[in-house]
Amino acid sequence: MAELKAQDASYEIEDETLQEQAHLQPSDTPDRPDVVVVPLSPTRKLEKISRLEKILVAVLMATLIGLGLLTISLRTTISEAEQDVSSLQENVSQGQAEVTRLQQEKNELSKSERIQKIAEDKGLSIDSEHLRKVN
Template sequence: MAELKAQNASYEMEDEFSQEQTNTQPSDTPNRPDVVVVPLSPTRKLEKISRLEKFLVAILVTALIGLGLLTISLRTTISEVEQDVSSLQENVSQGQAEVTRLQQEKNELTKSERIQKIAEDKGLSIDSEHLRKVK
C-alpha cells in the first residue's frame, strides 16, 4: 500500500505541474487569427471589377476631360470676344470725340461775328437784320 500511495502522489504532482503549464501557456502567447488576410495587388483588384464598371469609369473620365477642354475653349472664346468688344468701344469713343471736335469747329465757323468780319474784309455790306445762322 505504501507503494500505491507513492505512485498516486507522483501522479498528483504531475497533474498539478501540467495544469500550471497549461495555465501559463495561453497567457504568454497572444491570440492570433486563424486566417491571415493578405492585401491584393492592384491587378487582382482590377480583376474583381466587372467590364461594365470599367466601361463606366472610362466614360466618366473621358467626359471629365472633355468638359475640362470645353471649359478652356469657352473661356478662350469669351476672352477674345471681350477683347473685340473693348476695341470696338475704343473706336466708338474716338469717333464720338471726333464728332464733338467737328461740331465745335462748325459752331466756331458759323458765328455771325465771324461771317460779318469776312464780309467786310471782302468789301460786302451785311444788313444785320437779314443775317441768320447757318445750321
C-alpha cells in the same frame, strides 16, 4: 465498482495536470491567423473589377476631361467677345469725340462776327438784318 472509481480518479488527475500545465504556459501569446493575407498587386486588384465598372470609370473620366475642355473653350470665347465689345466701345467713344469736335468747329466757323469779318476783308458789305445763322 472499485475499478470504476480508479478510472474516474485517473481522469481527474489527468485533468488537473493539464490545467496546471495550462496555467504554467503564458497566456499572453497572441492568436495568429492560420492564413496570412498578402496585399494584392494593382493588376490583381484590377482583375477583380468588372468590365462594367471599368467602362463606367472610363466614361466618367472622359466626361470630366470633356467638361474641363469645354469650360476652357467657353472662357476663351467669352474673353474674345469681351475684347471685341471693348474695342467697339473704344471706337464709338472716339467717334463721339470726333462728332463733338466737329460740332464745335462748325459753331465757331458759323459765328456771325466771323462771317462779317471775312466779308469786309473781301470788300463786301453785309446788312446785319439779312444775316442769319445756318445750322
